Amino acid sequence: MHLSEPKQVEMFWMMLLARRLDERAWVLHRQGKIAFHISGIGQEAAQVGAAFALRRGEDWVVPYYRDLALMLCLGYTPREFMLSLMGKREDPSSGGRQMPSHWSLRRVNVVSHSAPVATQTPHAVGVALAIKLRREDKVVLTTIGEGATSQGEWYEAVNWAAVHRLPVVFMVENNGYAISEPVEKQMAVEGAAARACGLGLEGVAVDGTDALAVYAAVARSVEKARSGEGPTLIEARMYRLTPHSSDDDDRTYRTREEVEAAKRRDPLLRMRQHLEAQGWLTPEGLERMEAEAKALVEDAVDYATRAPYPAPEEAAYPVFSAEVRRG
Numbered sequence: 001m002h003l004s005e006p007k008q009v010e011m012f013w014m015m016l017l018a019r020r021l022d023e024r025a026w027v028l029h030r031q032g033k034i035a036f037h038i039s040g041i042g043q044e045a046a047q048v049g050a051a052f053a054l055r056r057g058e059d060w061v062v063p064y065y066r067d068l069a070l071m072l073c074l075g076y077t078p079r080e081f082m083l084s085l086m087g088k089r090e091d092p093s094s095g096g097r098q099m100p101s102h103w104s105l106r107r108v109n110v111v112s113h114s115a116p117v118a119t120q121t122p123h124a125v126g127v128a129l130a131i132k133l134r135r136e137d138k139v140v141l142t143t144i145g146e147g148a149t150s151q152g153e154w155y156e157a158v159n160w161a162a163v164h165r166l167p168v169v170f171m172v173e174n175n176g177y178a179i180s181e182p183v184e185k186q187m188a189v190e191g192a193a194a195r196a197c198g199l200g201l202e203g204v205a206v207d208g209t210d211a212l213a214v215y216a217a218v219a220r221s222v223e224k225a226r227s228g229e230g231p232t233l234i235e236a237r238m239y240r241l242t243p244h245s246s247d248d249d250d251r252t253y254r255t256r257e258e259v260e261a262a263k264r265r266d267p268l269l270r271m272r273q274h275l276e277a278q279g280w281l282t283p284e285g286l287e288r289m290e291a292e293a294k295a296l297v298e299d300a301v302d303y304a305t306r307a308p309y310p311a312p313e314e315a316a317y318p319v320f321s322a323e324v325r326r327g
């Protein structure tokens with residue numbers, strides 16, 4: 001499960017780019033230039049670790065709204081992210097119809113999710129069933145927040161996957177909160193991995209601020225799924241460093257001290273320190289990366305700002321089928 005130096009540096013680059021894009025999204029929101037943002041800050045290590053364990057572009061991914069870093073690893077571009085934030089016609093996820101960060105990218109097998117949490121899990125299991133029936137050499141990775149694992153859809157889908165030993169990896173990004181609800185109010189067990197034992201699949205808890213640890217856990221689960229040994233539930237433990245969304249004020253339910261303490265365990269910082277300790281990242285190298293990320297963010301914002309909105313007369317396309325529209 002060893003990853004080479006260039007791969008590890010690439011992991012850091014993806015985390016850095018996701019962070020800088022995400023930070024700009026907050027600024028755009030506060031400037032009144034976008035309507036809504038839901039952030040992945042603090043969750044990048046797990047997302048990148050998981051993405052690197054896949055055959056990207058061949059395997060299927062059914063993500064959730066915080067997965068910007070995962071999406072970038074699959075080939076989603078900064079321009080596409082900004083198009084989605086601004087609701088522009090060229091947004092590949094929905095042509096500006098969906099909420100931003102409800103990713104979908106047909107060219108690399110990424111399936112969109114609906115806004116009701118946990119509805120992506122049955123979709124992912126359906127894809128895994130199709131893979132098994134067609135005897136394809138592919139797996140599905142699906143992600144979710146820990147709060148959403150309390151939903152009925154989640155249990156039904158994971159149960160089905162376990163019974164039929166489907167090639168799917170369930171990764172829970174446990175960031176400590178479901179909006180204002182802390183984990184201990186969400187579940188009577190210690191974490192989402194413990195939920196696996198009642199459903200008959202392996203549950204693994206891993207430090208979600210460590211990209212390499214998540215990579216190792218997901219890579220092992222992916223191999224297991226590929227060889228017909230069924231699904232795994234991985235719980236990646238991390239902390240949501242931002243409010244839930246641009247509409248949330250997290251000061252109403254958690255202390256600043258708690259958030260500041262979590263920032264000292266920032267996954268981006270952790271990966272940077274790891275690379276520096278290996279001698280794989282110099283101050284000049286970091287400066288170059290930062291400059292490149294800034295240029296990509298600027299280009300994406302300029303591009304998406306100039307891009308057209310969907311035409312009003314196309315509002316129902318492709319949300320409803322032709323039949324529904326006629327009716």
Ligand SMILES: Cc1ncc(C[n+]2csc(CCOP(=O)(O)OP(=O)(O)O)c2C)c(N)n1
Nearest residue numbers: 066115116117145146147148175177178179
């Ligand atoms: C079925 C349903 N109930 C409530 C909501 C509103 N809602 C959106 S995100 C969210 C919190 C989900 O928390 P968690 O699953 O822990 O993921 P996180 O946002 O913390 O990453 C809620 C309650 C929703 N979208 N769908």
